[in-house]
Every structure is written in C-alpha cells, then in structure tokens.
Amino acid sequence: MDSDSPAFLNGVNRRRFVMFGGVAVATTAVISACRGATPPVSVAPPTTSTTVLIGSPKDLALLNTAISLEILAQNVYTQILAGTLVTDPTTQDLLKLFQAQHGQHQDELTRTVQAAGGTPFTKPNPVIMAQVVQPRLAALSSQADVVTLAYDLEHMMSATCQAGVGMFDHATLNTLIIQIGAIEARHTALWSILSAKSTTGTPDGAFQTDQDAVSPGTGL
Amino acid sequence: MEISEASLRRMVRQVDDLHREGMKTVRDEIAAVHTGAAARVGSRRRFLRHAGTGLALAIGGTVVAAGSLATAASAATAPPLTDQDIAKFSESVELAVVAAYALALTKLHTPAYVAMATTFSGHHMDHAKAFAAFAGDAATATANPGVLVAVSDELHEAPDEMHVLSAAYDTENAAAATYLYAIGLLNGVEILGTTASILPVEAQHATALGYALGKDPDTDAEYLPPFQTTDDELTPATYPVAG
Numbered sequence: 001m002d003s004d005s006p007a008f009l010n011g012v013n014r015r016r017f018v019m020f021g022g023v024a025v026a027t028t029a030v031i032s033a034c035r036g037a038t039p040p041v042s043v044a045p046p047t048t049s050t051t052v053l054i055g056s057p058k059d060l061a062l063l064n065t066a067i068s069l070e071i072l073a074q075n076v077y078t079q080i081l082a083g084t085l086v087t088d089p090t091t092q093d094l095l096k097l098f099q100a101q102h103g104q105h106q107d108e109l110t111r112t113v114q115a116a117g118g119t120p121f122t123k124p125n126p127v128i129m130a131q132v133v134q135p136r137l138a139a140l141s142s143q144a145d146v147v148t149l150a151y152d153l154e155h156m157m158s159a160t161c162q163a164g165v166g167m168f169d170h171a172t173l174n175t176l177i178i179q180i181g182a183i184e185a186r187h188t189a190l191w192s193i194l195s196a197k198s199t200t201g202t203p204d205g206a207f208q209t210d211q212d213a214v215s216p217g218t219g220l
Numbered sequence: 221m222e223i224s225e226a227s228l229r230r231m232v233r234q235v236d237d238l239h240r241e242g243m244k245t246v247r248d249e250i251a252a253v254h255t256g257a258a259a260r261v262g263s264r265r266r267f268l269r270h271a272g273t274g275l276a277l278a279i280g281g282t283v284v285a286a287g288s289l290a291t292a293a294s295a296a297t298a299p300p301l302t303d304q305d306i307a308k309f310s311e312s313v314e315l316a317v318v319a320a321y322a323l324a325l326t327k328l329h330t331p332a333y334v335a336m337a338t339t340f341s342g343h344h345m346d347h348a349k350a351f352a353a354f355a356g357d358a359a360t361a362t363a364n365p366g367v368l369v370a371v372s373d374e375l376h377e378a379p380d381e382m383h384v385l386s387a388a389y390d391t392e393n394a395a396a397a398t399y400l401y402a403i404g405l406l407n408g409v410e411i412l413g414t415t416a417s418i419l420p421v422e423a424q425h426a427t428a429l430g431y432a433l434g435k436d437p438d439t440d441a442e443y444l445p446p447f448q449t450t451d452d453e454l455t456p457a458t459y460p461v462a463g
Contacts, residue, residue, distance in 0.1 A: 097437055105447075175404045183423075189424040
C-alpha cells in the first residue's frame with residue numbers, strides 16, 4: 001500500500017477487512033489522520049537525547065499502529081495467563097517471555113514517537129481488539145485454542161511490521177520496524193510448532209502484506 | 221523442551237507455507253522490476269571466529285585487506301553501496317547458504333532434520349533468485365566464497381547432527397542480521413519490500429533450528445532476543461563477492 005492508499009485519507013470511517021487466522025474479518029476501521037495538510041515536523045527531543053527524527057504524520061501513524069498492537073498482544077497474553085486453559089509450563093513460559101518482549105517493543109516505539117514529536121498511543125488497538133480478537137478470546141476452550149490465537153496474533157503483527165518497511169518517510173524507521181517484526185516472526189515460528197492447526201496452507205499469507213497487515217491508522 | 225519429529229515436520233511445513241506465500245509476492249515484485257544444539261554445541265561467536273579463518277582460506281592474500289580489522293577502514297573509503305550492490309551480495313550469500321545446506325545434508329540422517337535442511341535450502345535458492353533479479357546484469361550466480369568456506373569449515377568439523385544444526389542455526393541468524401543491515405542501506409521500495417519479506421523467514425529458520433537444538437531462552441540470550449540486531453551481520457567488505 002502506498003501513501004495514496006485510501007487508508008491514508010484523513011478521518012475516514014472505512015469498512016474494511018482484517019485477515020486474522022485465515023478469516024477475513026469485517027471491521028469498521030477508524031482511520032486516523034495519516035496524511036494531511038500538516039507538514040512534517042522536525043523535532044529535537046526536549047532533553048539530552050541524541051535522536052532527532054522527522055515525524056511525518058504518516059510515520060507517526062505507522063508507529064502508533066504498531067504500538068497499539070504491541071499493547072494489544074500484552075493485554076491478550078495477560079488475559080490468557082490469568083485464566084486456567086494453559087497448563088503446559090513451556091507454553092506458559094513462552095507466553096510470559098513474549099508478553100515481556102512486546103512490552104519492550106512498545107517502550108521502544110513509544111520513545112521513538114516521542115522523539116519525533118508525536119503522542120504515543122497508550123491503549124490496545126480498539127478496532128482489532130473489539131472486532132477481531134475479543135470474539136476469539138471469548139471462544140477459547142482449550143490450550144490448543146490459545147496457541148492458535150497466539151499464532152494468529154503474532155502472525156498479524158509480523159505482517160504489519162513487514163508492511164511498514166518502505167513506507168516510512170524517515171527511512172531509518174524501516175530498520176526499527178523490522179527489528180521488531182523479525183521477532184514477531186520468531187514468536188510465530190514457535191507457536192506454529194506448538195499449534196495443532198492444519199499446515200496445508202498458510203491461513204493469511206504472512207508475506208502478503210496487503211492482506212495480512214493492519215492498515216496504518218486503524219483504530220487510532 | 222522436548223521435540224518430536226512430528227512437531228518438527230509440522231513446523232517446517234509451516235515455515236515453508238509462509239515462505240511460498242511470500243514468494244508469490246516476491247515474484248510479482250520481481251516481475252515489476254523487470255518490466256520497470258543447543259547451548260551445548262557452540263555459539264554464533266564461535267562461528268564468527270571460524271568465519272575469519274574461513275575467509276583467509278578462501279581468498280588468500282586479499283583477506284588481509286578484506287579482513288575484519290580492515291573493514292572499518294575499507295568502509296570509510298569505499299563508495300556507498302547501491303541497491304544493486306546489495307542485491308548482488310545478497311545473492312552470493314544465499315547461494316553460499318544453499319551450498320552449505322547441501323553439505324549439511326551429507327551429514328544429517330534423522331528424517332525430520334533432513335526435511336528441514338532440504339526445505340530451508342529451497343527457500344534460500346528462491347531468495348537467491350529474487351536477489352539476482354534485482355542485481356540484474358551484476359548477478360554472479362556464484363556462492364560467496366568467504367561465507368561458503370566459513371560455514372563449510374563448521375560443517376566439516378561437526379562431529380554429529382547437533383553440531384550440523386548448530387552451524388545452520390548460526391548461519392540463519394547471520395543471514396537475518398545481514399538483511400537487517402541491508403534494510404538500513406536500501407532505497408528502492410521494491411527491494412526493501414522483498415528483503416523485508418525474506419528477513420522474517422531467516423529468523424524463523426533460526427528459531428526452528430534453535431528449537432530442534434533444544435535451546436532455552438532462559439539460558440541462551442541469542443535464541444529469542446527482544447529485537448533483531450545486526451550482530452554477526454555479513455557485509456560486502458568482510459565477505460567480498462567472487463570476481
């Protein structure tokens with residue numbers, strides 16, 4: 001998707017689909033202002049940080065979308081760990097480790113948004129949570145369900161990060177986003193090992209970013 | 221964490237599915253271009269030490285200028301790498317990894333490991349073709365000599381399957397680091413997108429191999445790091461393309 005994609009239009013309530021677990025889920029995705037009349041803002045961080053970024057609205061939307069998904073993943077894993085479905089110690093350990101790593105990703109993305117003069121998003125992505133993840137959480141009935149949900153979640157996040165590469169106005173952000181996306185891919189690989197779901201085909205095509213990735217600005 | 225052949229096979233198929241889905245996109249993008257062991261068996265650091273030796277064996281006298289100590293100086297005077305340079309280099313790395321897996325397969329006998337190596341080798345061949353397309357006339361269709369010798373040394377010395385898998389694990393992690401390095405240099409949207417679609421696959425290969433090796437994230441910080449890094453990246457300065 002390029003910067004002329006409809007997803008980048010200002011303030012559009014756009015009905016679209018999010019691929020999740022191989023299913024196209026219709027969402028009423030509120031696309032925030034990702035491209036507008038506001039010129040890119042050159043911001044020097046207020047303190048002693050050496051990082052100076054050019055924070056275009058599009059870049060900030062990409063970063064904040066990623067933040068919203070990182071918070072979402074932590075939230076999901078918290079809910080799962082609070083429940084009783086996961087009894088296998090290995091799975092529990094992975095949930096805890098990945099939850100912590102998503103927190104680290106959130107922190108790094110948040111610092112970057114702040115350095116760029118933006119306002120970091122602080123909530124789980126409301127669209128993805130309400131319309132995509134929450135129904136799956138409510139339907140969980142086994143540890144296998146949990147692993148499959150975790151796989152789908154990590155898969156979506158990895159694809160979202162991958163889709164960001166090449167889209168940033170500030171090219172160094174390509175590196176940051178894929179530094180995170182590669183880790184989500186590692187998470188995905190481990191969930192696939194533990195998942196009993198069919199492997200006859202990839203449910204939502206991890207590398208087809210237009211189909212898998214959450215569009216920048218969704219839910220912000 | 222125990223591993224079964226069934227889970228390994230399932231995982232390999234999963235990664236393969238992901239890869240093949242991705243390659244559909246890659247092929248489209250290329251077409252557009254043309255039309256327009258665990259902790260117990262060593263670490264990546266060990267691999268890197270061998271890599272330096274391997275490079276010396278590979279290209280003799282030129283290694284002095286291309287060795288790690290000279291890398292910084294070389295980089296300071298070398299012209300900036302173009303997207304085509306990076307594509308050419310990446311093609312050579314991928315072909316070296318393909319050759320390394322061919323050697324690995326002569327030392328693997330457990331069916332799940334053979335399947336894994338065969339599948340991953342196929343991925344790397346596809347990656348090589350993708351990068352070759354971006355390299356255009358600069359493509360060499362030749363394995364990177366330094367990378368090949370470095371990995372081959374590891375494999376030749378490997379006394380058992382776990383050590384073979386460990387060498388593969390190190391190589392896949394190095395490839396992932398290399399593409400992170402590349403993404404920091406590339407400019408073209410198409411090659412950026414392709415590289416971003418390949419890096420996660422290398423990372424997944426490494427994860428799968430790490431799992432097979434029984435690596436534990438509690439005791440091996442390199443196994444499941446919080447961020448992909450460029451640690452152990454392969455660069456054109458350190459591993460020149462043949463010719």
